[in-house]
Amino acid sequence: xxxxxxxFSVPGKPANSRPAGRSFPTVAxxxxxxxxxxxxxxxxxxxxLPPPAMALTAFITQIPSGLGRDxxxxxxxxxxxxxxxxxxxxxxxxxxxxxxxYDRFFAPLIxxxxxxxxxxFLPLVMILLGLGDISKIFLITLVVFxxxxxxxxxxxxxxxxxxxxxxxxxxxxxxxxxxHVIWPAVLPEVLTxxxxxxxxxxxxxxxxxxxxxQDGLGYYLMDAWSRYAYDEMFAGIIAMGALGYLxxxxxxxxxxxxxxxxxx
Amino acid sequence: MTGASIDITGLCxxxxxxxxxxxxxxxxxxxxxxxxxxxxxxxxxxxxxxxxYVLAGIMRPTGGRVLIGDGDPRAGRRETSIILQDYGLLxxxxxxxxxxxxxxxxxxxxxxxxxxGEQVLREMGLWEMRGRFPAxxxxxxxxxxxxxxxxxxRPDLLLMDEPFSSLDALTRExxxxxxxxxxxxGGLTMLLVTHNIEEAAYLGRRIVVLxxxxxxxxxxxxxxxxxxxxYRKTDQFYRLCRDLRCRLEDACQAGSGGEERHPGGPPxxxxxxxGETKVAGVGR
Numbered sequence: 001x002x003x004x005x006x007x008f009s010v011p012g013k014p015a016n017s018r019p020a021g022r023s024f025p026t027v028a029x030x031x032x033x034x035x036x037x038x039x040x041x042x043x044x045x046x047x048x049l050p051p052p053a054m055a056l057t058a059f060i061t062q063i064p065s066g067l068g069r070d071x072x073x074x075x076x077x078x079x080x081x082x083x084x085x086x087x088x089x090x091x092x093x094x095x096x097x098x099x100x101x102y103d104r105f106f107a108p109l110i111x112x113x114x115x116x117x118x119x120x121f122l123p124l125v126m127i128l129l130g131l132g133d134i135s136k137i138f139l140i141t142l143v144v145f146x147x148x149x150x151x152x153x154x155x156x157x158x159x160x161x162x163x164x165x166x167x168x169x170x171x172x173x174x175x176x177x178x179x180h181v182i183w184p185a186v187l188p189e190v191l192t193x194x195x196x197x198x199x200x201x202x203x204x205x206x207x208x209x210x211x212x213x214q215d216g217l218g219y220y221l222m223d224a225w226s227r228y229a230y231d232e233m234f235a236g237i238i239a240m241g242a243l244g245y246l247x248x249x250x251x252x253x254x255x256x257x258x259x260x261x262x263x264x
Numbered sequence: 265m266t267g268a269s270i271d272i273t274g275l276c277x278x279x280x281x282x283x284x285x286x287x288x289x290x291x292x293x294x295x296x297x298x299x300x301x302x303x304x305x306x307x308x309x310x311x312x313x314x315x316x317y318v319l320a321g322i323m324r325p326t327g328g329r330v331l332i333g334d335g336d337p338r339a340g341r342r343e344t345s346i347i348l349q350d351y352g353l354l355x356x357x358x359x360x361x362x363x364x365x366x367x368x369x370x371x372x373x374x375x376x377x378x379x380x381g382e383q384v385l386r387e388m389g390l391w392e393m394r395g396r397f398p399a400x401x402x403x404x405x406x407x408x409x410x411x412x413x414x415x416x417x418r419p420d421l422l423l424m425d426e427p428f429s430s431l432d433a434l435t436r437e438x439x440x441x442x443x444x445x446x447x448x449x450g451g452l453t454m455l456l457v458t459h460n461i462e463e464a465a466y467l468g469r470r471i472v473v474l475x476x477x478x479x480x481x482x483x484x485x486x487x488x489x490x491x492x493x494x495y496r497k498t499d500q501f502y503r504l505c506r507d508l509r510c511r512l513e514d515a516c517q518a519g520s521g522g523e524e525r526h527p528g529g530p531p532x533x534x535x536x537x538x539g540e541t542k543v544a545g546v547g548r
Contacts (some may be wrong), residue, residue: 168354
């Protein structure tokens with residue numbers, strides 16, 4: 001009976017693992033950020049920029065009374081958009097990257113549509129898809145999808161042909177080449193693109209939730225702003241920052257788990 | 265099992281690159297006996313790698329006939345293995361997964377994958393490193409993994425494209441001995457493409473010298489003592505290396521129009537001592 005552990009999983013842990021004391025620079029960075037914020041609030045002495053303690057207190061107290069719910073709604077919208085973008089962009093990018101014939105046809109279309117700032121379609125999307133989740137998810141997907149598509153296609157195109165050749169010589173069929181060579185080769189690039197796109201996704205999320213919206217962090221933030229509740233506004237900003245940071249951490253973890261060879 | 269025979273007659277290969285037609289090989293004929301090693305040597309652009317890819321079934325000939333055993337070469341012929349210059353290892357797969365890749369692709373039963381993988385890794389002294397990635401190995405160890413991967417599928421034909429070119433001399437010699445051990449085990453024919461004269465002379469019982477642009481057989485040398493114990497330190501080996509060097513220089517000249525200066529045949533045709541000599545034609 002085959003040993004499944006050694007056959008289909010990575011036996012043993014790579015020699016290089018997480019360096020000790022890595023959390024120290026993170027803590028130091030957070031403290032430096034809070035200190036800078038505090039000093040700036042002292043310097044400006046303006047209610048629009050409350051000190052961190054006040055904002056953090058508002059953040060904690062607001063979680064049960066609406067902020068937590070809006071955070072979850074926004075998280076769902078961003079995650080759904082990222083998953084749809086991956087589901088569409090990765091297969092399409094892999095296909096176009098390895099099929100010159102079709103890429104020649106689609107490349108001009110991508111080059112024309114990629115640089116257009118998708119956010120300008122917000123009014124149109126809201127008219128066509130309504131004011132609910134779908135229009136927001138659609139708009140974020142539109143932005144993230146193109147980043148994933150272009151990165152995946154370029155990465156698939158640049159895969160070392162010697163690797164393809166060596167696996168072909170073992171009798172690999174088209175799907176085997178995708179499974180054993182192309183997909184693992186493009187995966188780190190896809191995750192990097194996703195990391196970059198996650199920042200853009202949250203910016204688009206904020207924008208789409210700021211207009212004609214009844215929920216989500218963008219709505220929460222703009223609502224607090226309109227009420228001059230600056231501590232709540234900053235609670236919303238912290239929540240949005242936390243959402244970005246958690247996404248970033250998640251992608252970082254995913255890269256470590258899925259691409260162990262990149263850490264060597 | 266005795267290894268596969270190779271029978272090439274009038275092989276021509278052309279391909280398109282940057283909208284130009286490149287004639288890589290012209291009228292190449294060659295026979296390799298089962299269970300023996302054949303070295304192919306020549307300057308850059310002589311079509312050495314193209315010849316290998318045709319035998320691996322990765323490239324199709326534009327003319328002539330190629331037989332491996334009784335059949336045509338084709339990609340995925342179960343009994344053909346190929347080792348490339350840069351090892352061809354996948355950086356995202358461990359030593360174990362790289363080694364058993366051919367078996368996994370061929371949908372071999374899990375028990376067979378386990379048994380063959382373990383056996384070949386133990387034989388190559390790599391068992392303890394099975395969990396490492398290629399980036400964690402030295403150049404020699406990586407090439408050892410590439411050899412292990414090739415042997416895991418139990419081939420009868422092993423094709424090698426400058427397999428040791430990036431290794432230091434001692435590692436290269438150690439791996440050459442490994443290959444000879446495998447060859448002595450029987451059941452395997454080897455075709456080694458190299459630009460290293462000593463390597464060609466040490467391993468190849470038959471040494472094929474190609475001319476560049478297009479690749480044609482300049483000469484074929486017999487080398488019956490290839491791989492024998494202590495051969496590397498004999499006068500016979502040194503003489504063969506000297507002779508090969510002269511022939512390579514002549515092959516370069518012939519390929520760059522030098523043959524026009526020697527209408528009666530290249531100067532190499534006058535000296536031999538290591539068997540037959542053929543000029544740009546049948547090299548049996």
